[in-house]
Amino acid sequence: VLLERGTGLPAETQHTFFTADQSGTVVLRLLQGRLPIKTLALTVQRELPIGTPVELTLQCDEAMRIEARAKIGTQELWATVEPAPEIDIDREGAIDELLGEAERARRGLWGGMGEGFRREADHLISGIREVLHTDPAKLSALCANLKRLLDEYAGDPGDPLQPPMHHFESELDALRRVVFRASGILVGLDRDAWEARIRDVEERAARAYEAVDAPAWRRVCSEVQALYETAVQEEFANRRLDDPAYVQQRLSTISRWRTRVEHALADFVVSTAAEVGPLQAAERDRLFDALKTKVDRPITALESGEIGDLADARRKIENAGSELERIEAALERLPSLGLVTERGGGGSR
Structure with missing residues (x-):
């Protein structure tokens, strides 16, 4: 948390982060209320060592305007985030x-x-x-x-180029990181072929963006997303299950997933209807308890460094993942808990 809820304004805060790969791009995503409001990306040398400090300074004034400054070595990046306009909920429609x-x-x-x-x-x-x-x-x-x-x-509804540029850049940077991690052939391409493919995608995207060619822009954005998701799937399929790096990566993924589910449960708005509200509240509390007992306890021990036997750690991680799937599925059904459905058949989900 960079700025705590309730902090007096104006305010300034400084934080230090560290690079986690050598992809050639450092990405900082700012979130407000756990939703992204600005993505900062700075191109750096691929030789930049992993663990290089990234100094981030945030300034927020009384009008909720945010100025962000990121410094990596001798390079700096500035950005301003304007406050999001309020929705006029009193206007009809x-x-x-x-x-x-x-x-x-x-x-x-x-x-x-x-x-x-x-x-x-x-x-x-x-x-x-x-x-x-x-x-x-x-x-x-x-x-x-x-x-x-x-x-x-989705970006600005009035902008013909959808999805927005920052999503294209984010997906392309993620694809670069997967390609950089690969030690051999990935999706049938070696490192040189991948770099040529990425350059071609960048060039076509630049032409489409400059020409405001919406169909071409959407095609190239979909291509980048498909390439990234396919590369991630193949990378995962080729990982050795007894690789300590794989176990650590899975642990990080489960930890982020757990946090996301915990936030979703905390943010769930219980129905104000007396007939439904208590039912939803009881189910939400049950899911919180399952998260604490079946996910938090085993994962917290692993996060503290008590990995020990890799096979046992992997089993605990997979069990936590299965439990998170069940909790998330139950959370999705929570708004319609107890409601009837038009589908018959006597089966239950």
Whole structure:
């Protein structure tokens, strides 16, 4: 947490991070309320050692404008983040328009990007519907969070080039990191072939962006996303399960997943209906307890360095992952808990 909720303004804070790879790009993503509001990317030499300090300074004024400065060695990067405009929820149809934008974004996004958007948006939309006529303050906050999420994933609705440039750059940088980690052939291409492919993609993207060619831009963005997700899948399939680096990577993934699920449970808006609210609250508390007993305890021990036997650590990690899947699936069903369905058949999910 860079700036705690409730911090007096104006405020300034400084933090030190460290590079984790030698991909040639250092990426810093700023989040507000756990939603991304700005991505800073700085090109550096590939020879920059892993663990190089990255100094980040944030300044926030009374109007919630944020100035960010990142310093890596002798290189510096500045950026300004303007406060997100508030949604005029008193205007007739404003919330319907916002929910319509979210639905269009759901249809237009796919793969890992689409899954990430749907995971965040579904909880926000569910909360908006629950407090629509009961809690104006919470409604305004949820609408603002959904608008920020749409800005992050779908960009400006008036911009013909979708998805936004920062998403293309993020996917391309992630692809570069996977290619850099690969020690041999990846998806049928060696390192030189991959670098040539990436250069070609960058050139076509630049031409499409400069010409405001929306179809060509969407094609090249989809190509980068497909290349990245395919490369990640093959990289994962080729990893040795007894490799300590693999076990550590899986532990980091599970830790981030656990944190995301914990935040989603904490942010869930319980129905105000007396018939449904207590039922949802009890189920949410049950999921919190399952997260604490079946995920937190084994993972916390591993995070503290008590990995010991790799096979045992891998088993604990996979068990925690399976439990997180069950908790996340139950969380997705929480808004409709107890509701009837048009589908018959007597089966249960």
